[in-house]
Amino acid sequence: xxxxxxxxxxxxxxxxxxxxxxxxxLGQHLGRSRGAGVEFEQYRAYxxxxxxxxxxxxxYGRSDRFFVRDATRDSPRNVWVLIDATASMAQADALRPGYxxxxxxxxxxxxxxEIAAAHGDSFGLIGIGGAGLQLVPAGAGVRHRDRVLLAxxxxxxxxxxPGDASTLRPVWERIEGDSLVVMLTDGFDAALSExxxxxxxxxxxxxxxGLVSCEERDFPFEGGFVFRDPETGAECRVDAxxxxxxxxxxxxxxxxxxxxxxxxxxxxxxxxxxxxxxxxPLRRLLSGGARGSARP
Amino acid sequence: MIAWLTPAGFGAxxxxxVPLLIHWMRRSDRRVVSFAAERYLREQxxxxxxRAWHERVLLLLRLLLLTSLALLLAWPVWRGGRAPPPQxxxxxxxxxxxxxAAHAAVDAPLAEWHWLQDGxxxxxxxxxxxxxxxxxxxxxxxxxxxxxxxxxERLRLTxxxxxxxxxVAAAPITAPSVSTLxxxxxxxxxxxxxAGAPGATEVGVLRAVAAAWAAARVPATVEFAAxxxxxxxxxxxxxxxxxxxxxxxxxxxxxxxxxALATRQKDGEGExxxxxxxxVPILRERHPGSGTLLSLxxxxxxxxxxxxxxxxxxxxxxxxxxxxxxxxxxxPALSIAPVAPVTTPAAAGRxxxxxxxxxxxxxxxxxxxxxxxxxxxA
Numbered sequence: 277x278x279x280x281x282x283x284x285x286x287x288x289x290x291x292x293x294x295x296x297x298x299x300x301x302l303g304q305h306l307g308r309s310r311g312a313g314v315e316f317e318q319y320r321a322y323x324x325x326x327x328x329x330x331x332x333x334x335x336y337g338r339s340d341r342f343f344v345r346d347a348t349r350d351s352p353r354n355v356w357v358l359i360d361a362t363a364s365m366a367q368a369d370a371l372r373p374g375y376x377x378x379x380x381x382x383x384x385x386x387x388x389x390e391i392a393a394a395h396g397d398s399f400g401l402i403g404i405g406g407a408g409l410q411l412v413p414a415g416a417g418v419r420h421r422d423r424v425l426l427a428x429x430x431x432x433x434x435x436x437x438p439g440d441a442s443t444l445r446p447v448w449e450r451i452e453g454d455s456l457v458v459m460l461t462d463g464f465d466a467a468l469s470e471x472x473x474x475x476x477x478x479x480x481x482x483x484x485x486g487l488v489s490c491e492e493r494d495f496p497f498e499g500g501f502v503f504r505d506p507e508t509g510a511e512c513r514v515d516a517x518x519x520x521x522x523x524x525x526x527x528x529x530x531x532x533x534x535x536x537x538x539x540x541x542x543x544x545x546x547x548x549x550x551x552x553x554x555x556x557p558l559r560r561l562l563s564g565g566a567r568g569s570a571r572p
Numbered sequence: 573m574i575a576w577l578t579p580a581g582f583g584a585x586x587x588x589x590v591p592l593l594i595h596w597m598r599r600s601d602r603r604v605v606s607f608a609a610e611r612y613l614r615e616q617x618x619x620x621x622x623r624a625w626h627e628r629v630l631l632l633l634r635l636l637l638l639t640s641l642a643l644l645l646a647w648p649v650w651r652g653g654r655a656p657p658p659q660x661x662x663x664x665x666x667x668x669x670x671x672x673a674a675h676a677a678v679d680a681p682l683a684e685w686h687w688l689q690d691g692x693x694x695x696x697x698x699x700x701x702x703x704x705x706x707x708x709x710x711x712x713x714x715x716x717x718x719x720x721x722x723x724x725e726r727l728r729l730t731x732x733x734x735x736x737x738x739x740v741a742a743a744p745i746t747a748p749s750v751s752t753l754x755x756x757x758x759x760x761x762x763x764x765x766x767a768g769a770p771g772a773t774e775v776g777v778l779r780a781v782a783a784a785w786a787a788a789r790v791p792a793t794v795e796f797a798a799x800x801x802x803x804x805x806x807x808x809x810x811x812x813x814x815x816x817x818x819x820x821x822x823x824x825x826x827x828x829x830x831x832a833l834a835t836r837q838k839d840g841e842g843e844x845x846x847x848x849x850x851x852v853p854i855l856r857e858r859h860p861g862s863g864t865l866l867s868l869x870x871x872x873x874x875x876x877x878x879x880x881x882x883x884x885x886x887x888x889x890x891x892x893x894x895x896x897x898x899x900x901x902x903x904p905a906l907s908i909a910p911v912a913p914v915t916t917p918a919a920a921g922r923x924x925x926x927x928x929x930x931x932x933x934x935x936x937x938x939x940x941x942x943x944x945x946x947x948x949x950a
Contacts, residue, residue, distance in 0.1 A: 367606070464608055501602055514613055
């Protein structure tokens with residue numbers, strides 16, 4: 277459940293971005309569909325088949341040629357949340373054992389569903405992990421939001437990122453072009469980053485939110501440890517104090533490299549540490565850079 | 573100079589192995605943590621040895637604590653300074669020895685001569701002298717050939733003693749101390765069999781004896797009871813009337829140190845303790861175990877033992893029963909020479925016990941160790 281104070285802070289957030297919404301029907305976002313409407317888009321030459329009432333007769337009087345007046349319509353946005361449900365998402369901090377990365381992803385998804393429901397956008401959910409693909413089809417409205425919340429509760433993380441294309445095919449089938457895709461992941465899986473880049477290259481607007489636990493960020497361990505990768509089972513025996521500097525350097529470099537790669541591919545990436553409030557990364561992700569240049 | 577009274581306490585140093593082992597081994601149990609960012613970790617090229625000393629300060633504290641406890645068990649003492657300068661030899665002369673004979677017997681011109689006091693116990697005087705005498709002093713003791721007034725403890729001195737026995741013309745003999753304890757008799761008899769005229773039964777005879785003692789104001793009490801009454805304490809004489817074999821309980825009581833008189837017993841055992849005017853033994857004395865048994869072959873009746881009619885019988889019986897029992901306190905002098913001196917710390921000079929300060933140090937170390945081991949770690 278979203279805490280009340282968080283819900284209050286979500287009020288100002290909306291899925292504005294630099295690209296037009298691709299949804300069909302009427303919505304609140306700048307759309308790509310043209311035709312009859314109030315917002316003038318362009319004049320174009322008359323073609324056979326255009327309704328005569330859409331011809332701008334005043335312009336005909338001035339120029340003696342037929343022009344058709346085009347307008348843009350406000351469209352709804354299709355928002356998809358793609359949750360990485362691999363085993364590494366079970367990572368939680370020792371100080372806050374119940375709040376794993378998956379729990380954070382659940383909370384963030386709830387926030388996004390809340391925002392979508394508030395603005396009439398259609399919202400879909402996809403969880404991908406070792407157990408396969410869990411999908412809630414896109415839909416709008418408060419009841420659909422509740423359906424999404426129910427599916428979120430049932431989401432479990434296990435295994436590794438599925439490598440075969442057949443598992444991922446529903447993603448390509450369901451997510452239309454011009455949809456907004458928010459990926460909630462820990463960013464450790466190179467295959468997942470590749471997938472995000474491919475989605476972005478295929479005209480989906482992808483935002484990536486990298487979940488980082490405090491222990492991964494600060495490495496506060498002391499003494500001897502055996503660190504085990506929950507997905508591959510690889511083990512590393514280290515003395516924490518001796519390994520800290522090297523680890524922090526490599527980790528920071530890897531995150532920066534991830535953000536750079538995704539950014540180069542048109543995917544905006546924001547890291548979110550588990551001790552931050554969930555609305556902070558959403559604010560940076562949704563409102564960053566798009567203000568004022570909404571129209572193409 | 574530190575000396576150790578119980579060097580076996582150093583065996584406690586073996587306990588040092590325990591903290592060493594603890595601090596050596598504990599590193600090996602590394603915690604296993606599930607960590608998704610494991611791929612960014614690198615195995616160190618030279619990982620710190622698993623079995624390294626850790627918590628060195630704590631280890632040091634624990635070792636110090638155990639060391640102090642082991643030292644405490646070894647009981648340290650401080651022997652002050654160097655040995656005292658040699659003293660002039662002492663010659664101690666027991667009472668009863670002629671001074672001229674003593675000077676003739678010992679050829680020690682520089683010696684200090686001391687005469688022991690007459691009347692007090694020789695052994696206790698020697699012990700006191702031994703304790704007070706400076707260590708290392710040569711001691712010569714002259715005693716008569718026979719020494720009296722000894723006690724049960726063998727003479728044990730810390731000084732090396734030259735023990736010389738000199739012949740004495742008239743050895744002083746102290747009068748033996750007479751036991752002043754009142755005589756108590758407890759008579760056990762068979763009540764139905766003894767019913768009858770006072771002069772015709774054994775109980776009657778004893779009552780007559782008791783009456784005679786009372787008339788003569790002899791310190792003796794006589795009590796009468798049936799046979800199955802509980803046995804009296806061992807300081808009391810038991811008089812067992814009626815004959816027959818003694819019951820096992822009574823026999824055991826006698827063997828354990830009791831004294832008893834029994835009538836109508838089998839004759840011919842033991843030596844005569846009381847005889848009549850003709851020399852015919854009346855009471856025979858035996859010593860089963862550590863006890864005493866006076867047995868009378870006949871019944872205790874005037875008809876059977878005519879000596880009972882004698883007016884002196886109660887007196888003789890009292891003398892027999894209240895015979896002073898004094899521990900032997902005389903022995904030939906050479907047989908009681910002091911045994912070899914035992915070396916005690918006192919023999920080598922003043923010794924200062926170091927145990928209290930060491931115990932204090934151990935307690936302090938314990939407190940420091942506890943507070944350090946339970947300190948709040950960052």
